[in-house]
Amino acid sequence: MSQLFRLIFRIRNFLLFAILELVSFWLLVKNNHYWDVSFFNTSNYYAAKTLESSNYVKNYMNLGNVNDQLIAENAQLKKAVSAMQSFKPREGDYYKVDSAFARRFEFKVAKVVNNTVGLSKNYLTIDKGTLDGIEPGMGVICPQGVVGTVMQCSEHFSRVYSILHSESKVSSEIKNLTLRTKNDKALGIAEWGGLNPKIINLNTIDRFKPIKQGDSVVTSEQNVIYPSGTMIGKIRKLSAKQDQAFFDIEVELATDFRNLSYVYIVNNKLKKEQDLLEQSTTEEKK
Amino acid sequence: MNSQTVIKLVLTFVIYLVLQIVVLRNFVFFDVAFCFVYIACILLLPDEVDPIWVILISFLIGLLVDIFYNTAGVHASASVMIGYLRGYIIKFLFPTKGVENEITISLKDMGGERFVRYVAILTIIHHSMLFFVEAGGFQFFLITVLKIICSVIFTTFLIIILQYVRGN
Numbered sequence: 001m002s003q004l005f006r007l008i009f010r011i012r013n014f015l016l017f018a019i020l021e022l023v024s025f026w027l028l029v030k031n032n033h034y035w036d037v038s039f040f041n042t043s044n045y046y047a048a049k050t051l052e053s054s055n056y057v058k059n060y061m062n063l064g065n066v067n068d069q070l071i072a073e074n075a076q077l078k079k080a081v082s083a084m085q086s087f088k089p090r091e092g093d094y095y096k097v098d099s100a101f102a103r104r105f106e107f108k109v110a111k112v113v114n115n116t117v118g119l120s121k122n123y124l125t126i127d128k129g130t131l132d133g134i135e136p137g138m139g140v141i142c143p144q145g146v147v148g149t150v151m152q153c154s155e156h157f158s159r160v161y162s163i164l165h166s167e168s169k170v171s172s173e174i175k176n177l178t179l180r181t182k183n184d185k186a187l188g189i190a191e192w193g194g195l196n197p198k199i200i201n202l203n204t205i206d207r208f209k210p211i212k213q214g215d216s217v218v219t220s221e222q223n224v225i226y227p228s229g230t231m232i233g234k235i236r237k238l239s240a241k242q243d244q245a246f247f248d249i250e251v252e253l254a255t256d257f258r259n260l261s262y263v264y265i266v267n268n269k270l271k272k273e274q275d276l277l278e279q280s281t282t283e284e285k286k
Numbered sequence: 287m288n289s290q291t292v293i294k295l296v297l298t299f300v301i302y303l304v305l306q307i308v309v310l311r312n313f314v315f316f317d318v319a320f321c322f323v324y325i326a327c328i329l330l331l332p333d334e335v336d337p338i339w340v341i342l343i344s345f346l347i348g349l350l351v352d353i354f355y356n357t358a359g360v361h362a363s364a365s366v367m368i369g370y371l372r373g374y375i376i377k378f379l380f381p382t383k384g385v386e387n388e389i390t391i392s393l394k395d396m397g398g399e400r401f402v403r404y405v406a407i408l409t410i411i412h413h414s415m416l417f418f419v420e421a422g423g424f425q426f427f428l429i430t431v432l433k434i435i436c437s438v439i440f441t442t443f444l445i446i447i448l449q450y451v452r453g454n
Contacts, residue, residue: 013337017370020345021363027352028359028419047353050307114356118317118433120421123356159356166422194426197317 048125048157052113059111059261066261073143105227106267108132110140113157117197117257122162124148126263129156139225139266145254146170146219146230147263158265164257166194172202172232173220178210186211187220190232190251197257200233202249207240209247217251224271291332302327303347307354318429319436322361324351325412326445328369329405330391337373344369357420364416368408379404392449405445409438 008015110132114125128134130153140147140160148162161168174186188204202217215235221228236252306324314320328344348365352358376391379400390396396404417430417437424430 013341013370013373016338016341017366020341020366024345024348024359024363024366026359027362028357030358051354114354116356118314118320119357120426120430121357125356194421195429 048113048127048154051125052127055113062259062261065259069143069261101270104268104270106269108134108265108267110134110158110263110265112260112263115162115257115260117162117164120166120194122164122197122257123151124160124162124260124263126158126160126265127156128265129153129158131155133267134158134265135267137225137271139268140263141226141230141266142255142260142263144231144256146226146232147255147257147260149225150265162257163190163200163253163255164192164197166192168192170200170226170232171220171223172217173228174202174205174209174211174215174217174235176211176215182210184209187222188249190217198253199236200251200253202235202251203246205247205249207245207247211235211238211247213238224268224274226266295331298330299327299347303350306351311354315436315440318433319440320433321437321440321444322351322413322416323441323444323448325365325368325409325441326448328365328372329408329445331372333376333391337370340372341366341369360416360420363419364412367415368412371411372408375404375407379407401449402442402446406438406442409442409445410434413438413441 108128110126110128112124113127114123116122116124124140124147126140134150134153136150136152138150140150146163148160148165148168151159151161153159163170168191170190172188172190174188178184179186186205186209188202190200190202193199193201205211213235217232217235219226219228219230219232231254233251233253233255235249237250238247240247302324306322310321310323324347327347328340331340331343344365345362348362349358351361351365355361391404392401413434417434418424421430
């Protein structure tokens with residue numbers, strides 16, 4: 001027995017090392033779960049407060065940039081409003097959008113207090129939490145385009161999955177004139193390849209769709225998290241090999257993740273209802 | 287160790303950590319060159335500190351940095367790794383230690399070449415572990431290796447510069 005103790009004493013450094021490594025990896029695995037609300041991240045109040053104050057100066061320097069973004073967004077909104085006002089439904093259009101469905105999205109503004117772009121799993125921290133009605137699963141967008149999905153919330157802060165995360169997916173759609181006149185759609189799922197924070201990949205679009213370089217990629221109408229038609233980016237490069245069924249598309253992101261200052265949190269009021277319905281029908285099938 | 291040395295050490299810790307969390311968190315060059323200067327806290331611990339304490343301190347520092355980087359466990363595991371290997375590296379690089387005299391870990395006392403070698407080896411170990419754990423395996427192998435190389439250069443450079451600043 002005493003020999004055993006002596007052995008343990010002799011390798012005590014290694015034992016401590018092994019235990020602490022195990023603890024680290026346990027934290028790592030736990031932290032990557034979607035549903036987990038753990039202490040060791042920036043939705044922790046004190047950590048977020050520190051970051052917020054350190055970001056104060058940076059925000060001040062960034063005001064000019066923010067101003068430009070807001071002006072551009074305002075102009076775009078004005079254009080959209082005037083287009084809506086002058087738009088009248090076509091003759092014989094029998095489909096009417098239900099008002100509860102049309103007004104299903106609510107927007108809230110938040111400030112970004114922490115943000116990474118260079119890692120392979122990137123997150124943001126924003127300064128709104130459960131007290132402001134933020135819940136995990138809500139979408140986050142900015143004036144330029146999509147940003148990510150809320151992952152977890154504390155009272156005053158939330159942690160957001162950036163779309164620059166190796167596991168995030170966005171249901172997206174390509175828009176151009178040819179597709180519209182042909183009444184056709186090009187739907188696909190955008191995923192980040194983990195390399196460049198300006199590029200996202202779109203690899204599930206049929207090779208025979210009439211799309212070309214420079215076309216806009218927006219969120220699709222099948223999207224529950226983001227309002228449909230939210231900008232994702234523009235096609236930068238597209239290629240297809242002879243034996244492939246799909247295009248390899250590189251999309252240049254519209255969102256400038258390095259200069260994110262203010263974001264909108266999107267609440268889809270009908271999301272729960274839709275999820276519940278879809279869940280119950282899939283269960284019945286089983 | 288007297289209380290003066292301890293106070294000095296704690297102060298150094300605070301300075302390096304604040305520098306890391308407040309300033310260097312925002313400095314990433316070309317999306318590949320990160321700087322994790324906080325590992326200087328672990329590298330520059332006096333040699334007479336018990337290895338058990340070195341490992342524990344490394345873990346706590348790693349965890350603290352993790353909280354601010356939103357990466358629970360990544361920095362902690364890499365820091366514990368160098369905290370553990372530090373003793374062996376010192377023994378490997380300075381085999382005469384203990385025969386002649388105690389070794390002090392600083393640029394002034396160790397001389398440029400030996401100090402750079404010591405910092406570079408441990409930084410390479412730390413960053414390799416850090417970036418591969420962060421990427422969750424080897425699926426982004428090339429970009430991860432690029433990140434490691436650039437970040438090692440950046441971090442080593444800054445640790446050495448800071449040594450000069452402190453020395454004068």
